[in-house]
Amino acid sequence: MRLPSPPAIVPLSLLFSFTFFLCSSFVLSASRNSIYRGASLSVEDHVSDVLTSPDQSFACGFYQVGIDAYSFSIWFAHSNIKTVVWTANRDQPVNGRSSRVSLHRDGTMVLTDVDGSIVWSTNTTNKNVDKAELLDTGNLVLKNLSGDILWQSFDYPTDTLLPGQPFTRRTRLISAMANGTHVSGYFTLFFDNDNVLRLAYDGPEFSSLYWPNPDYTNVFQLGRTKYNSSRTALLDVMGRFSSSDRTNFFASDMGSGIERRLTLDYDGNLRLYSWDNSTASWVVSWLALPRQCDIHGLCGRNGVCTYTPIPKCSCPPGYERSDPVDWNKGCKPKFTRTCNQTQQFKFVELPYTDFWGYDLDYQEQSSLEHCRELCRAKCSCEAFVFGLNGVGACYTKASLFNGRKAPSFPGTIYLKLPKSLDTSEPSNLTISDLTCGFSKVGNQVGSSNMYGKDNKGRTRWIYLYSFIYAIGAIESLFIASGWWCLFRRNKVKISMEDGYRAISxxxxxxxxxxxxxxxxxxxxxxxxxxxxxxxxxxxxxxxxxxxxxxxxxxxxxxxxxxxxxxxxxxxxxxxxxxxxxxxxxxxxxxxxxxVENGSLDKHLFSSSDRSCLLNWKERFRIALGTAKGLAYLHHECLEWVVHCDVKPENILLDSNYEPKIADFGLAKLSQRGQSGSNFSKIRGTKGYMAPEWTLNLLITAKVDVYSYGVVLLEIVKVIRLSDWVVVDGEHETELTRFLRVVKEKIECGGDSWIEDILDPSLRGQFNKKQAAAMVEVGISCVDEDKSKRPTMDEVVKILLEIE
Structure with a gap:
């Protein structure tokens, strides 16, 4: 009997082969890195209709920036985080329907909107362009048949510079307006007319240069030069940046095989990012300004940038927010400023606060009263700064821009306000729009933005000004910075800290x-x-x-x-x-x-040399100075430093018994590659270590607060609180016993307990208010619950109030 042939077998095989061919064709099409004359990319197929670099690192196509709004962009394609590095039409997005980018037969690449209008083009008509190609470097180029580059996106950067991308006198980086948006903002990186690479703020009301530090009268003090007019700079694949003005820096993870980008962020800081494959996130490997409040224009007119502990904007007394979502508009006065001679004024004091620039007058060796009258007599004077390291310097201010508050600023600003104005309630409307992080957390960028049309048909942006910018473990590196002391032949002028002078x-x-x-x-x-x-x-x-x-x-x-x-x-x-x-x-x-006078432990616990004993003023100075040093590390945008071993042996005393903390940063040297809060082994010294170390809890800056608390109580008591003692047959530390005794005495009421617990060698020569505050602060610092411990910034404020 003849068996019937299975006719379905051959067609099924052909169908499988054909399906495989289609899938392969789709993959090849999806991963193409070039288009030829006459071809285009469509916004309606923006997910698949993209160019991809041969190594799959970069993609180019339509990127959604809002509801039905798109830009023609290049982005990193290694994850779901589309980090945009270049945009052709950042300030004029196109519609989500019928928009396309085409390589015309005349050699011009053109972006058209839904109505056919040209939004952007390369202006390469009649240049024999054959194709557009996306390279492994992230550079979109137009080439002729010979492979010569006739146009490249590298010549037109937006806010990001990629390795190998030249930066010249004709190019500049312009920040985004806000986190998660791509609209042009107010901060710019450029070569100035004096050949120096600079950062500038150019906002709605004023412009200001802020990097390099404008208080330097000579850029040579920074290691820069004005005398190379080539004005070129380059970031290489190793993470090294070099510029013709000698601006040189490199990534903390310098080496090959790492994806990098140098971005001028929305907050005005220039940061070098490295891609961390283990966490699939960007980490900061260098930044221009570790202290965020040094950036001009962050808080607008009359606004003050302050560390609490992360940088925030606030309005001073007598002022209120001009716009609830836009700090660029700053603060507006609650009063009308007039030059009426009958108007009476008062001056409201803001310690450790400065407004950079707009000085009307400057006088040295001035008195506070003289400075006050100088400002009162001038209609144009809005405030004056007085103090600055005890030299009696007086600056009257015509405008209040670039306000900042930091414990390290040695002056006070006095606001000139109408006497009738009620300033009893502080105007501290704050928003976390300026951030710097502690942990090495990836920064996810590229969230969508909402666009719309106004009644004039112009594209406008609407954004939610909610910044969640968690940057981690800022492993920044510089070769030169600090404060400059200006020396003259016959006279040494005391330097004005924190923005007035610096040294290399x-x-x-x-x-x-x-x-x-x-x-x-x-x-x-x-x-x-x-x-x-x-x-x-x-x-x-x-x-x-x-x-x-x-x-x-x-x-x-x-x-x-x-x-x-x-x-x-x-x-x-x-x-x-x-x-x-x-x-x-x-x-x-x-x-x-x-440091001349050695470590603090020799002055506290040296029983053999009584001449080393410290008087009360010296002890308080050491307590305050140590707190200031730790506050600087923890709060002024340098939270990548957790000391991990604060103890008397690591607090050195100079010739004036001013404390200097030693060995900060050594924990990082032994923790290369670890995240900021993960330590491979317990660090610190027994007796000064916070409970988190032994309980395997998250390590934060609060471990330093605990150690500082132990040191503070040792300064008061002058005994090793880490020593073990026997009480009623039980072993406990001196710290445990001390805390129990002090708490019992405090509960009894009165202040007689203070002298009972202090070092008897003081013989009653101490400030009772300061002693009580130091003990109370010390007790709060060594609380087992780290959430109940104060920050070092808070400790500084408490001690300064009783100085």
Whole structure:
């Protein structure tokens, strides 16, 4: 019997082959990196109708920026986070229907809106363009048949510079208006007419240069030069940035194989980002201004930028928000300013607050009363700044822009307000629009924005001004910064801190032979700790230094160089200054300034030398200065530093018994590659360690607060609170016993307990109010619940009130 043939088998095989061919064709089409003359990309197929670089790193096509609004953009394509790096029409988005970008047969690439109007074009008519191609560098280029580039997106950056993309006198970066939007904002990176690379704010009411620090009268003090007129800069694939004006920096994770971008963010800070594959997020590997409030224009006219602890904008007394969602419009007065001679004024004091620029007059050796009358007599005077390190400097102000408040500012501003104005209720309307983070958290950018049409048919943007910009573990690095002391032949002028003067850091890389010679073969040991030994040395320029030999640092040379450069960038009067480092073979050494009076523990616990005992003023100065140093690290946009080992041995005293915190940043040197809150082992010294270490809880800056609390109580009591004692047959620490005794005495009422618990060697010579406050602050700092501990910024404010 004849069997019937299975006719369905052959057609099924053909169908499978045909289906496979279609799928393959689709994949090939979806991953194309070029289009030829006569072809186009359609907004209606914006998900699939894109160009993709051969290595799949970048994509180019229509990017949604709002409801039915699109831009022609290039973005990183390695994840769901579409990080846009270039936009052709950032301020004029096109409609979500019928818009397209086409490579015309005359060689011009054109973006058209729904009505056929041309929104953007390359102006490459009759240049023999053959195709548009997206390269692995993220550069969109137009090429002829010979492969020559006739046009490239690299010549027209928006807010981002990619590795290999030249930055010239003809290009500039312009920030976005707000987080998550792509509309042009007010901040610009550009080469100025003097050939110097600068950052500037150009807002609705005023313009101002803010980087490099405008208080430098000479850019040579910053290591810059004006005399190279080529005006070119480049970020390379290793993460190194170099400029013709000698603006040089590099990523803290410098090396090949890492995707990077240099972006001028919406908040005016220039940041270098690196892509972290392990967390699938962007991390900051360098930034121009570690202290966010140094950026001009953030809070608009009359607004004040303050650290609480993250940077926030607020309105001073007598002022209120001009716009509830836009800090660029600043604050408006609640009164009408007139020049009527009959109007009476009062002056409201804002400590540690400054408004940069717009000085009417400047006088040294002035009195507060004279400065007040100077401002009162001038109709144009809106406020005056007085103080500045005790020199009696007086600045009267014609306008109030670029306000900032920080514990490190040594002056006070006095607002000129009508006497009848009620300022009893503070006007602190704040919004978290300026942020800097503690942990190494990825920054997700590219959230959609809403667009609409006004009655004139112009495209406008509407955005929710809610900033959730969580940046992590700012591992920034600089070679030079700080405060400049201006020297004259016959007179030394005291520097005006925090924005008035600065000095170059003189940070350098030493050879091992140099340091061996400077220390006379490491002859004089100053101290020894868990991280290494410290030796006294004298450099060739006669600077006395302390050279620290590190023990457990395992980074390679480039990583170590990046880390110590970052630490060397930190400059505060209450932090030990790092002058440089050495990394040769297995040698890892740090070079610090030499601090004359040694460490605090020798002055607190040295029973053999009674001359080392500190008087009350010195103790209070040490408590306040140490708090200021830690507050600087924790709150002024430098939260990447958690000391992890605050103790008397790490608090050094200079010739005036001003404290300087040592060994900050060493925890990071041993924690390369870890997130900011994860530590591979317990750090710190027994007796000063917060409970979080042993309970395996999240490590934050509050561990330093706990350690500071122990030190503060030791300054008051002058005993080692970490020592163990036996009470009623039970073992407990001196700290536990001290806290129990003090709390019992406080509960009894009165203030007689103060003298009972203080160091008896003071013989009653102390300030009772300060002593009580120090004990109370110390007790709150060592609370086992870290959420109940104050921040270091709050500690500084408490101590300053009783100074």
């Amino acid at each position: 850091s003189q940070f350098k890389k030493f050879t091992y032979a140099e340091l061996k010679k400077a220390t006379k073969n490491f002859k004089e040991e100053l101290g020894r700790g868990g991280s290494g030994s410290v030796y006294k040395g004298v450099l060739e320029d006669n600077r006395v230094v302390a050279v620290k030999k590190l023990g457990d640092v395992i980074q390679g040379e480039e990583e170590f160089w990046a880390e110590v450069s970052m630490i060397g960038r930190v400059n505060h009067m209450n932090l030990v200054r790092m002058w440089g480092f050495c990394t040769e073979k297995t040698h890892r050494l740090l070079v610090y300034e030499y």
